[in-house]
Amino acid sequence: MPNITYGRKWGPTPNFPCALKHKAELHPELRFIAGPCAVEGEEFIINLSNRLKEVGATMLRGGCYRYGTYPPDGNAGLQVERSSWLCTAAHEAGLPWITEVMDRMDLTYLSGADWLQIGMRHAQHYPLLRAVGEVRKPVLLKRGTWMTLDETLGAVEYLLKAGASEVAVCERGITSFEDHCRWTFSTGTIAKLKAETGLLVVGDPSHGSGDSKVVPALARSAVAAGSDGIMVEVHPDPPNSASDAEQAITIESFKHLVGQCNTIRMVNGE
Ligand code: PEP
Ligand code: MN
16 A cells, blocks of 8 residues: 555645655664765865764765855865765764765766755756656655645655655755745644655755754754654854855754754654
8 A cells, every 4th residue: 555645636646655665764864864064075074974973963964066056156066076075974984875966967976875865956857856766776855945745746756756765855944925034944844744645754954944043943843743854954163164154053052952852752752
């Protein structure tokens, strides 16, 4: 019996037997995904990943591209080197690792990645979803800020149909009229996904808020709403982070957060 049961408004109800494999206990690595926005250097990422492992991270994240919204293309390049630094750092710390695929060509050098990430800007880039699915690895799909739940499940289906061995949906904030935070973090979507689809769900409070002051609260709210894990941008020296400095939290606050989230999990009865 398929495990995606969400009653979608438009189009046929998703029906993928492979979704049966979506069991959170099979993927404890999703629980505390942590790392910098960008892989800033080899030594940098090796030191950081060792420290993150010590304080409870279960998977290392890091952006190998450094494309920002502005200026266009300002820091791009070195993605092959950065991904090999990320891989080395993860192996040294004994952590699995994840990074974003922006182009199908990236797949040629990301064969060592444990999970592949689809960034929100590409969440409906169907040829890319298919190419990434064909690699048959687990995929973390970041919901586009404009995408409804139906549209998000459509993207999940592209990945599963192409062969992705697993898909986790990442709530990372959506566009709304509100502008006090960078995006509006939807814990309702997390709860709905868990209640009605059985998919793995991860909350990203870093991009969801853009503000390190509220990242811990949003992370706790994601876990309280039932997410299987959180993805948090952590930096040894947040103000000097090469990108997304405003939302990076310190290693110390990440450590504290891990303890709090574990308590919330117990309260949830997990
Ligand atoms: C990221 O997680 O590195 C990232 C760029 O996030 P998003 O695609 O959600 O903006
Ligand atoms: Mn970032």
